[in-house]
Amino acid sequence: MVENITTVYRNLPHNVSAFTMHNAADDWYTIVLNSRQSYNTLQKSFKHELAHIQNKDFELDKDIEIIECCTH
Numbered sequence: 001m002v003e004n005i006t007t008v009y010r011n012l013p014h015n016v017s018a019f020t021m022h023n024a025a026d027d028w029y030t031i032v033l034n035s036r037q038s039y040n041t042l043q044k045s046f047k048h049e050l051a052h053i054q055n056k057d058f059e060l061d062k063d064i065e066i067i068e069c070c071t072h
Contacts, residue, residue: 004026004027004028004029005028005029005030005031005050005053006028006029006030006031007030007031007032007033007046008030008031008032008033009032009033009034009035010032010033010034010035011034011035011036012032012034012035012036013034014034014036016034017033017034017037017041017042017044017045017048018031018032018033018034018042018045018046018048018049019031019032019049020032020049020052020053022053029053031046031049031050033045033046
């Protein structure tokens with residue numbers, strides 16, 4: 001399990017469920033969840049963002065669209 005993660009809730013546009021930011025300087029991740037989403041969507045979004053961290057997607061030199069296609 002990754003221990004260097006902070007999760008925050010923010011009012012995001014309705015079409016954005018979540019996103020993750022990576023601070024490479026201290027290897028810290030922040031998962032931002034859309035507080036306007038349902039509980040079930042929040043759970044799915046958190047798991048999706050966690051998968052990006054566990055798969056080390058932030059270390060890949062690929063376009064985000066390609067990474068997202070491979071994650072789904």
